[in-house]
Amino acid sequence: MLKISNLHARIEEKQILKGINLEIKPGEVHAIMGPNGSGKSTLASVLAGREHFEVTEGSVTFDGKDLLELAPEERAGEGLFLAFQYPVEIPGLTTTNFIKTAVNEVRKYRGQEPLDAVGFLKLMKEKMALMEMDQSLLSRSLNEGFSGGEKKRNEIFQMAMLEPKLAILDETDSGLDIDAIRIVANGVNRFRNENNAVLVITHYQRLLDYIVPDFVHVLYNGRIVKSGTRELALELEEKGYDFIKSEVAV
Amino acid sequence: MNTVENIKEQLNRLYSDKKESGLHAIRQNAFLQFDKLGIPGVRHEEWKYTRINALFNKEFRFPYTESNLLRNDWQSLRLPGADDAHELVFVNGIFSPELSVLRRPGDLVLLPLEEATNSEQYAKTIAANLGHSSRYAKDGINALNTAWMYGGLFVHVQEKHQTAHPVYIYHITDTRKGNVLSQPRSLVHLGRASGLKVVETFLTIGSQESFTNQVIELIVEEDAQLEYYKIQNDGLHASQVSTTHVRQTGKSFAHTVTISLNGNLVRNNLNIVMEAPHCESHLYGLYLLKGHSHIDNHTLVDNVQPHCFSNELYKGVLDEHATGVFNGKIFVRQDAQKTNAYQSNKNILLSDTATVNTKPQLEIFADDVKCSHGCTIGSIDTEAMFYLKSRGITEKNARSLLMHAFAEDVLENIKLPFIRSYVDQLISERLEFDLL
Numbered sequence: 001m002l003k004i005s006n007l008h009a010r011i012e013e014k015q016i017l018k019g020i021n022l023e024i025k026p027g028e029v030h031a032i033m034g035p036n037g038s039g040k041s042t043l044a045s046v047l048a049g050r051e052h053f054e055v056t057e058g059s060v061t062f063d064g065k066d067l068l069e070l071a072p073e074e075r076a077g078e079g080l081f082l083a084f085q086y087p088v089e090i091p092g093l094t095t096t097n098f099i100k101t102a103v104n105e106v107r108k109y110r111g112q113e114p115l116d117a118v119g120f121l122k123l124m125k126e127k128m129a130l131m132e133m134d135q136s137l138l139s140r141s142l143n144e145g146f147s148g149g150e151k152k153r154n155e156i157f158q159m160a161m162l163e164p165k166l167a168i169l170d171e172t173d174s175g176l177d178i179d180a181i182r183i184v185a186n187g188v189n190r191f192r193n194e195n196n197a198v199l200v201i202t203h204y205q206r207l208l209d210y211i212v213p214d215f216v217h218v219l220y221n222g223r224i225v226k227s228g229t230r231e232l233a234l235e236l237e238e239k240g241y242d243f244i245k246s247e248v249a250v
Numbered sequence: 251m252n253t254v255e256n257i258k259e260q261l262n263r264l265y266s267d268k269k270e271s272g273l274h275a276i277r278q279n280a281f282l283q284f285d286k287l288g289i290p291g292v293r294h295e296e297w298k299y300t301r302i303n304a305l306f307n308k309e310f311r312f313p314y315t316e317s318n319l320l321r322n323d324w325q326s327l328r329l330p331g332a333d334d335a336h337e338l339v340f341v342n343g344i345f346s347p348e349l350s351v352l353r354r355p356g357d358l359v360l361l362p363l364e365e366a367t368n369s370e371q372y373a374k375t376i377a378a379n380l381g382h383s384s385r386y387a388k389d390g391i392n393a394l395n396t397a398w399m400y401g402g403l404f405v406h407v408q409e410k411h412q413t414a415h416p417v418y419i420y421h422i423t424d425t426r427k428g429n430v431l432s433q434p435r436s437l438v439h440l441g442r443a444s445g446l447k448v449v450e451t452f453l454t455i456g457s458q459e460s461f462t463n464q465v466i467e468l469i470v471e472e473d474a475q476l477e478y479y480k481i482q483n484d485g486l487h488a489s490q491v492s493t494t495h496v497r498q499t500g501k502s503f504a505h506t507v508t509i510s511l512n513g514n515l516v517r518n519n520l521n522i523v524m525e526a527p528h529c530e531s532h533l534y535g536l537y538l539l540k541g542h543s544h545i546d547n548h549t550l551v552d553n554v555q556p557h558c559f560s561n562e563l564y565k566g567v568l569d570e571h572a573t574g575v576f577n578g579k580i581f582v583r584q585d586a587q588k589t590n591a592y593q594s595n596k597n598i599l600l601s602d603t604a605t606v607n608t609k610p611q612l613e614i615f616a617d618d619v620k621c622s623h624g625c626t627i628g629s630i631d632t633e634a635m636f637y638l639k640s641r642g643i644t645e646k647n648a649r650s651l652l653m654h655a656f657a658e659d660v661l662e663n664i665k666l667p668f669i670r671s672y673v674d675q676l677i678s679e680r681l682e683f684d685l686l
Contacts, residue, residue, distance in 0.1 A: 077642050
């Protein structure tokens with residue numbers, strides 16, 4: 001589904017990604033872990049198409065298409081979703097209006113008819129219940145005055161509404177208490193099936209107790225330096241990132 | 251003959267025809283003012299960024315015969331909710347009783363201004379209020395309207411009466427036979443403890459140039475409540491100077507929203523004069539323009555008496571070569587202690603070639619007041635754009651949603667649902683939102 005080959009990227013003059021290789025197949029959950037500054041969020045940004053990041057080498061294909069050639073909205077249409085580490089507050093735009101526009105844009109891109117008002121409302125209510133979100137959030141401005149937990153749940157709610165093929169969760173657990181992590185993880189687990197995939201980017205292994213990965217990769221200094229199964233995450237938790245740093249140094 | 255000379259000649263012709271009018275003295279007085287002050291040029295402090303004099307280089311017809319516009323000609327231009335509104339129609343600046351509809355007799359008193367001036371019942375009100383706006387105008391434009399003052403309208407709301415229907419005022423300029431200068435004039439009087447909602451809009455028919463120099467004076471007596479909306483979405487051949495003068499003579503409430511979405515040159519003068527203690531007023535404005543349109547909002551809040559409150563928020567989005575001006579004056583006179591006056595003007599420029607000049611102007615002569623002002627000029631938030639695009643929303647629609655969201659805290663003050671959804675739709679169209 002996703003194939004990243006020798007990906008190099010920089011922001012301004014600073015080289016951040018220095019040759020990433022990663023392949024994700026349908027039905028899989030991958031986790032990328034790594035210390036601060038290792039390039040985790042840059043990888044998420046490059047995949048979603050954020051401006052200011054320049055890919056200097058390498059390629060990314062998504063279901064056979066050259067992802068890097070696509071605009072962010074086209075990537076979303078193709079089925080890529082990024083749950084933001086810092087969701088943006090937009091005063092004056094209601095959550096309902098936002099999500100309705102997004103759903104219908106994506107449907108349009110995929111050659112589907114727009115959802116009618118009844119169908120949309122029904123879908124929205126179902127997904128909100130899944131995320132244990134208060135209905136009152138719908139008529140409020142997008143993310144404005146939302147708590148940290150509400151913002152992250154709103155991200156997963158959007159994911160559930162847009163039904164992507166690949167969901168990238170960028171530090172979705174940061175700033176969440178245990179209850180919120182459980183709800184977020186539940187949303188992700190309910191979303192998972194054999195046709196889609198999840199890439200979890202996280203600093204701590206805590207979230208991985210709830211969203212259990214098939215593969216764990218350690219990103220350090222712009223490269224994946226170690227890959228393994230779930231046990232690798234536990235090992236990191238136990239030993240800290242220093243052990244990776246020392247291994248790499250050797 | 252140039253346009254100004256032509257105007258003067260036509261005014262003189264009007265005066266020789268209508269010497270008997272009760273308006274004659276005030277007209278002639280204004281003529282002298284106009285003669286003295288002339289058309290303001292860019293050296294005039296209040297007209298520094300708005301080149302009104304260029305409009306006077308063109309030939310305009312200055313009609314004072316009734317237009318032969320038919321009902322069908324403007325049916326398609328009626329605003330949403332019109333079936334439930336009193337519809338007052340001006341054609342080429344002249345009130346047309348034939349095209350106007352009073353939804354429920356007795357809800358309002360409507361009289362031609364000339365007739366009201368001569369009526370026993372209203373002569374006093376008119377004498378006390380007509381032309382009050384000219385005290386606040388230091389240029390010949392207001393004087394020109396007053397010097398003309400033909401085919402004007404008087405609206406009166408009885409004491410303690412809450413009108414059942416809003417009033418829609420249409421200013422139609424029919425340019426099918428050539429360029430037209432029209433000068434509508436109205437005086438609206440809200441009796442004590444009455445309530446009125448007014449929507450004014452401007453429409454040009456035909457492809458020639460129109461120039462509308464409009465004055466509406468609204469007198470709000472004690473405990474009365476005024477809601478006033480101005481919707482400007484005229485064509486690119488339409489220019490206007492539109493003066494809305496609100497005089498709060500007793501403790502009262504005035505709520506104004508000015509929405510400017512299209513036009514060649516649009517200059518709004520909005521004056522709120524709070525002459526009694528404990529008046530409250532709200533001034534909201536949105537301008538959203540592109541092409542070579544020019545919008546100038548001059549507002550004035552005059553705090554004459556203590557304990558008044560005013561809140562002002564104007565927001566603008568300018569694209570392509572559009573130019574904007576905001577000038578917000580707040581006067582706090584010596585007696586106006588405990589004044590609370592707030593003002594904010596926020597702008598987004600969507601292109602490198604759009605410009606805005608914004609200027610708060612506070613003149614405070616009392617010492618125990620709370621006043622604040624602020625203005626910002628920015629561009630679109632790239633992180634918000636990316637957020638929307640990452641959800642599949644196209645660049646154009648994302649920008650449209652963000653601009654609409656930016657306007658929301660002005661738009662939410664449109665309390666007439668039909669007008670609110672009408673304006674929302676116009677904005678979505680203007681912003682080319684294509685998922686309607």
